[in-house]
Amino acid sequence: MPAPAAAPARSARPRAVAGAGLAVVPAANAAVVLVLFARAGASANALILLGRLTGLFGALLMAFQLLLVARLPWLDRRLGMDRLTSWHRWVGFSLLWLLVAHAVLVTTGYASLASLPPVDELVSPATTVEGVLRAVVALLPVAVVGGVSARFARRRMAYETWHFVHLYAYVAVVLAFSHQVAVGTTFTSSPFATAYWWTLWGLAPGAVLAGRVVLPLRRNLRHRLRVAAVVPESDDVVSVHVTGRDLDRLPARAGQFFLWRSLTRDRWWQANPFSLSAAPDGRSLRLTAKALGPGSASLRSLRVGTRVFAEGPYGAFTALHRTRPNTLLVAGGVGATPVRALMEELTGHVVLVYRVTREQDAVLLDELRGLAHARGAVLHVVTGPTRDDPLGPGPLGRAAPDARDRDVFVCGPPGMTAAVLRALRELGVPRRQVHAERFGLAR
CATH class of the missing domain: 3.40.50.80 (Nucleotide-binding domain of ferredoxin-NADP reductase (FNR) module)
Known part of the structure; x- marks a missing residue:
């Protein structure tokens, strides 16, 4: 039969619009941070001044990192998890170097004022000044996450292990924010500065909570997904058909993928990304996978009726x-x-x-x-x-x-x-x- 009529081309590309919007967010916030920094008053020591500025930009990047991995549907549909994850990786390396620079510059600056070796200057505040020890401890998980994200390390590490290590980054976020509250002069320089930083640190983790916890739980409680059929396609390829309630209201499109988690005793803790292999029809979803590892190989042994927890849909391949x-x-x-x-x-x-x-x-x-x-x-x-x-x-x-x-x-x-x-x-x-x-x- 002849091909359907072609859809008209769009004048505004969704990816370009979303990318431009995402670039404006950190740029606008960087301008606000610079203004707050200038109004907070300068130190007589240039190293301390630069150290404080790198710390503020580090805090801003840390919040932006959370936005990139929040899996917010509007961003993900337009930019895709691949692109967002890639940006997250490079922003993460920038964050690591900013935090290292913050620690080195501030420590060296105060050491020069006190005529002490930098190590002594670091140890003394870490044990006596509230919040400094938290900053030192926060830097450790950031460094570990940065190390395992390097290509040579990532290729040698299982996806599940890599993902588990990244969870420690949330510990760093909490510690870094508490450090900023305790000793950050810019944080308390004015009511507006305090409100700004509280809002920033509320919205960024809130986006993660909404996109990665609340929305998946809400959708799975609504749709109650279950395995309807397991169909071997070949010796190492299998298709899994999934049904549920109100699937016509699930905003999935052809080309997207879900993070699938079968709620069985031995696999409930592990999520694997598999693309839809058929366009959603409002009645069922189908994924098809080749046995490339334990997660994909286990699909063949799924039983009909097994409950499934799916996060998504994700991806801009539509x-x-x-x-x-x-x-x-x-x-x-x-x-x-x-x-x-x-x-x-x-x-x-x-x-x-x-x-x-x-x-x-x-x-x-x-x-x-x-x-x-x-x-x-x-x-x-x-x-x-x-x-x-x-x-x-x-x-x-x-x-x-x-x-x-x-x-x-x-x-x-x-x-x-x-x-x-x-x-x-x-x-x-x-x-x-x-x-x-x-x-x-x-x-």
Whole structure:
């Protein structure tokens, strides 16, 4: 049958609007902090002055960090968890260096005034001045979290362990705020300054509480999700069908994912991210996963009727971000699951390029062929060894000669995704038309 009529392109891109808004928030708050700092009065010692300023910006970044990981639906749908998490990582490294600079500058400054060695100057206030010891202790979890977030450490650590270590960052937030209340001169310099910092430290943790606790609990109490069927797709791929109440009111879109937690005795504590492999129809949800680790492998043993706790939907890999009438989809391996769901929702002409080592490894290939036939789409299955690079500018250009006039959605292993993004740049596809989703979190 012919493809549905194409949706009109948007004049304002949701990602650009959200990104600009998110940039304005820290910039405006930085201006406020500078004004409060100037009005609080300056120290005669330049090191102490710089130390206080780095401490204030560190407090501001710490609050901004919480906003980035709050998983607020409006931001997540427009920017995606991948992008927000990446920003969170780099802001985190900046925060670590600001806090280290704060400690070093303030300690050195006061040591020079007292004509004491810096270590002695650090130890004395930490044991006598209220709040200083909390700051010293707060720096430790920030340093640990920063260390495990480095790429070489992250690659060697299980996702669950990495996530557990990050929970200690909340301890640092509490300690840092109590330190600011106890000894921060800018905090008490005026009623407005006190109100500003209390509001900032109330809104940032409040956003985390709302996005990561209150909203998931509310949705799961409302929808009461349960496993309806477990369908093996191949020896190492399984689909899980989930039903519940009022699913037509769950704001999920094709291409998004949930953090799924099966409420069984041995798996209730572990959440794994899996994409929807079919467009939500208001009656059920389907996820399809390949056995890449304990979490995904355990799906095959789920029993019908098992209660499920799902956090989400998350992700910006949706038709919300389309800018052109027609689309090129590029999938690799199990990355075809969100692409398969997205293919149901897309309008206009669609070209799908599916990269696998062998055709037998292609996930949901029969469904993709059926969808392509029904919607008048073109499907290319590209096979070959992993070391080969069959998705360069030449092959992609031949699959979609008009790629520059299409939106391009890419989902697959990191190496393949990076190669495709390079090829698209060489083909001259505008950056605003390229939408990529990492598929490396599920374990």
